[in-house]
Amino acid sequence: MKNEKLLNGHDLNGFTVEDIGDDHLFTNLKTPMKPDAFKLSDSEKKERISILFEEIMDVLGLDLTDDSLRGTPQRVAKMYVEEIFSGLNPKNKPKVALFDNKYQYNQMLVEKNITFYSNCEHHFVPIIGKAHVAYISSGKVIGLSKLNRIVQYFAKRPQVQERLTNQIAHELQSVLNTQDVAVIIDAKHLCVSSRGVKDDNSSTVTAYYGGAFNTSEKIAELYNYINI
Numbered sequence: 682m683k684n685e686k687l688l689n690g691h692d693l694n695g696f697t698v699e700d701i702g703d704d705h706l707f708t709n710l711k712t713p714m715k716p717d718a719f720k721l722s723d724s725e726k727k728e729r730i731s732i733l734f735e736e737i738m739d740v741l742g743l744d745l746t747d748d749s750l751r752g753t754p755q756r757v758a759k760m761y762v763e764e765i766f767s768g769l770n771p772k773n774k775p776k777v778a779l780f781d782n783k784y785q786y787n788q789m790l791v792e793k794n795i796t797f798y799s800n801c802e803h804h805f806v807p808i809i810g811k812a813h814v815a816y817i818s819s820g821k822v823i824g825l826s827k828l829n830r831i832v833q834y835f836a837k838r839p840q841v842q843e844r845l846t847n848q849i850a851h852e853l854q855s856v857l858n859t860q861d862v863a864v865i866i867d868a869k870h871l872c873v874s875s876r877g878v879k880d881d882n883s884s885t886v887t888a889y890y891g892g893a894f895n896t897s898e899k900i901a902e903l904y905n906y907i908n909i
Contacts, residue, residue, distance in 0.1 A: 810868025860892030
């Protein structure tokens with residue numbers, strides 16, 4: 682019944698699909714997943730996606746007997762499951778080891794300009810951006826590369842930038858056992874630049890300031906680090 686209502690353009694926070702248009706809409710911090718999302722193996726998912734994408738190409742009128750197009754359904758299926766949407770599967774979540782803060786470094790640590798590629802869940806076209814993450818140690822520290830990997834894990838799924846920002850921040854707070862975490866994301870959405878309004882100059886900035894970062898002084902200090 683819910684799917685029927687959605688297909689008829691209703692039951693989206695009181696708005697229709699037409700009302701929402703290209704505006705962002707998300708209903709939960711968690712990526713919306715079916716309860717049986719992992720019933721199929723990766724191999725089974727790739728096989729089914731390949732068949733379905735071949736049908737899409739056929740409906741578009743493409744000649745699937747052409748040498749250039751013949752392998753495209755399989756390539757897309759592999760890309761979806763193993764690469765750009767691999768963050769949907771918890772088995773791909775980065776394993777994080779913490780270390781004692783033996784240097785007694787008690788100021789903010791900032792990892793800036795983490796490049797990521799995600800996909801807009803409304804149109805399935807790329808979101809390309811940079812993430813800046815920061816934390817203040819509560820006695821433990823994390824390897825720098827793991828900060829990058831956490832960003833990439835949550836980016837590799839259909840996303841909304843606001844949710845992506847919060848997911849990264851909450852994961853870091855959980856892993857580091859501290860509320861003193863900040864995340865800033867500056868990204869270009871191809872659903873804005875390549876279609877729709879077709880604005881190639883704008884970008885979207887979102888931020889999360891937790892704990893000690895939620896003061897004007899710390900925010901100014903953080904932006905000073907980022908702009909060095």
